[in-house]
Amino acid sequence: MTDGNSSTWWQSTSLQQLKLSGNGAGNRAEVYITLDLGETYYPETITIHMCDTIRPGRLAVMRSADGLNFDPWLYLVTNGNRDCRMFGVAKQRDPDSPESVVCREYAQLEPQLYNERITVSLSEVPPSFSDEALLRWQAVRHLQVRFYDMDLVMGTSADQFDHYAVSEISVMTGCECNGFGKGCEISADSGQYECICSGNTQGRFCEECQPLYNQLPYQPGQPCQGQRVHLTTIGSWSFYKVRASGPMTSANVKFTCEAAGMRYPCFASGRCTGGWTPDCIKYDDAFISCETHWVLSFHLCGHDNPYRCEPLDDTFVYMDDWWSDGSACGMKYNTDKYWCVTGADVNNLYALCADLNECEPSPCVHGTCTDDIGGYTCTCENGWEGTNCDLTSFNGECYQFSSTTLTHQDATQACSSKNGHLVDLTDDQQQSFLADKLAASSGASNWLAIKSAPIAFLYSNGSTFSGPIHWSSSEPAAPCDLCVLLDSNDNFLARTAPCTEQHNYVCQSDLKPCEQNVCQNGGICTSCFNDTAAFCDCPAGFDGKTCEINPAPISSMMIPYRCSSASCPDGMYCTEEGVASFSCKAG
Known part of the structure; x- marks a missing residue:
């Protein structure tokens, strides 16, 4: 908390006038400043910015819950134990309990004549302190700073000129740096606390991207990415050049690609072992060349001479342990150089990076896939939800249709891990619903929860099977370590099979109210499988995935x-x- 106005300050009267008023007599403070913070805070630091006067010989920081009765919290002194004893305590740098009173020497032993900033750290506690104990130690609503032992710079004969002046008192509850602060420091220009930023961010609160890293809009909590340009796609890999910061070493190329959410190629494609390591991607070079720059040149410019391929200008590729200085291998357009430009001596150029096309093949069972850097997004067809558009609902239940095959036991465990269970088939309407969805999905046979016991078939919860469902002819077989599936070769009628066979499966989960309602315009929100999918029941006149459409x-x-x-x-x-x-x- 600061007023942010460096042109104003607080100033006391002279020491002579203070003493005439009884201040400074015995162990009374010469002056004190009281602040009402408005509510209880848990500060990490308190900074007192002196103005045109020297700091006090002793300083007391007091706190109060009601603003009337102040208790000692922390003392700062010049002469160690001698000064601490004047406050009635021993020298103690860190608290040993939330109720401790700490007495420390000033961090800067020699006082400054003007503009000294006295910083009191409240976050230095023993490792044994719990989070609750730390909060109790830091809690303050009303703050009082008391000054003792004015240093008479001009001597006793001129003490009428001596006074205290304070420019600012800052109570810092921590640096709000949008997730990228490595700490705080006081700006020499503004005198305000500013974040020490990481993640290619800048600003007082790390609230904007640095130049060359602002191609995409700033997003709180997300590192700023360097300028990136798509070059070409080879197989399932999309190649980009991404602006780096600092020397173009292999380590920095790796860091730049990973910070952008991408992988990185090596000097070689992976078909040849020289210039390639297992950490790099491996791609099909179609025998154009073993070297990445040469392969990219062929795809971009129609020839295998990267020094005559302008899109590759100033691009550097990872080259593990080739040079002792850690250089990456770079290309410089339109030169006669036919070997790598070493990167350790050049800065802020481009790293060659690669991103896997997660939409090949498409993971979206009932939707359209859009490839993103480091991931993908599915736009689901009407009636389908979930990350892969494989979830739908029916009669108050939620169903997820698998795209992989497992044994009955493994399928049971897979559904359980999603907070669901293998589907319990209880009636012919449910069977018709599942048959229609399976025919439109994988088209394969799918496990049900029903499995045999010595004398009966059981549901997922162990109760005896009793549902009126449609079986294949000659089914069900006598219970004998068998499990039940819907048979794709017989119009999804129920059939028994050995439980060790591998088939697709359907998971089932109860629909429940959403923890966070995503439905608009009064829609009723229900979710399933640990809130991985949400369904909106829209009021009359509204439509859309979240009831966002209001037809005029x-x-x-x-x-x-x-x-x-x-x-x-x-x-x-x-x-x-x-x-x-x-x-x-x-x-």
Whole structure:
């Protein structure tokens, strides 16, 4: 908390006047400043910025819950134990309990004549302190700073000129640096606390991207990415050049790619062992060349000479332990150099990076896949939800259709890990629903929860199977270590099979109210499988995935008719009669 105004300050009267008033007598403070913080805070530091006077010989920081009764919290002194004893305590740098009173020497032993900043750290506690103990130690609502032992710079004969002046008292509850602060420091220009930023961010609170890292809009909590340009796609790998910061070493190329959420190629494609390590991607070079720059040149420029391929200018590729200085291998356009430009001596150029196309093949079972850096997004068809558009609902239950095959036991465990269970088939309506969805999905046979016991078939919860479902002919077989599936070869009728066979499966979960309602316009939100999917039941007149569509009445969508010279025959004039009508009248 600061007023942010460096042109104002607080100043006491002279020491002579203070003493005439009884201040400074015995162990009384010469002056004190009291602050009401408005609510209880848990500061990490308190900074007192002196103005044109020297700091006090002793300083007391007091706190209070009611603003009336202040208790000692922390003392700062010049002469160690001698000064601490004047406060009635022993020298103690760190608290040993939340109720401790700490007495420390000033961090800077020699006082400054002007503009000294006295910083009191409240975050230095023993490792044994719990989070609760730390909060109790730091808690303060009303703060009081007391000054003792004014240093008479001009001597006793001129003490009428001596006073205290304070420019600012800052109570810092921590650096709010949007997740990228490595600490705080006081700006020499503004005198305000500013974050020491990482993640290619800058600003007092790390609230903006540095130049060369602002191609994408700033997002709180996300590192700023360097300028990146898509070069080409080879197989399932998309190649980019990404702006780096600092020397173009292999370590920095690796860091730049990973910070952008990408992988990185080596000097070689992986078909050849020289210039390639297992940490790099491996891609099909189609026998154009073993070297990445040469392969990219062929795809970008139609020839295998990267020094004559302008898109590769100033790009550097990872080259493990080739040079002792850790250089990456770079290309410089339109030169006669036919070997790598070493990167350790050049800065802020481009790293060659690669991103896997997660949409090949598409993981979206019932939707359209959009490839993103380091991931993908599915846009689901109507009635389907979930990350991979493989979730749907029916009669108050949620169903997820797998795209992989497992044994019955493994399928049971897979559903359980999602806070669900293998589907319990209980009636013919549910069977028809599942048959339609399976035919539109994998088209394969799928495990049900039903499995045999010595004398009966059981549901997932161990109860006896009793549902009226449709079986294949000659089914169900006598219970004998068998499990039940819906058979894709027999119109998804129920059939028994050995439980060790591998088949697709359907997981089931109860629908429950969403923890966070994503439905708009009064829609009712339900979710399943640990809130991985949400369904909106929209009120009348609204539609869309989150009830966001409000179809306008037809009348409001009609375009009003506008008369023109062609509206009526010659000799008559046009009159607009309504939204979409007009009349012709004799002139």
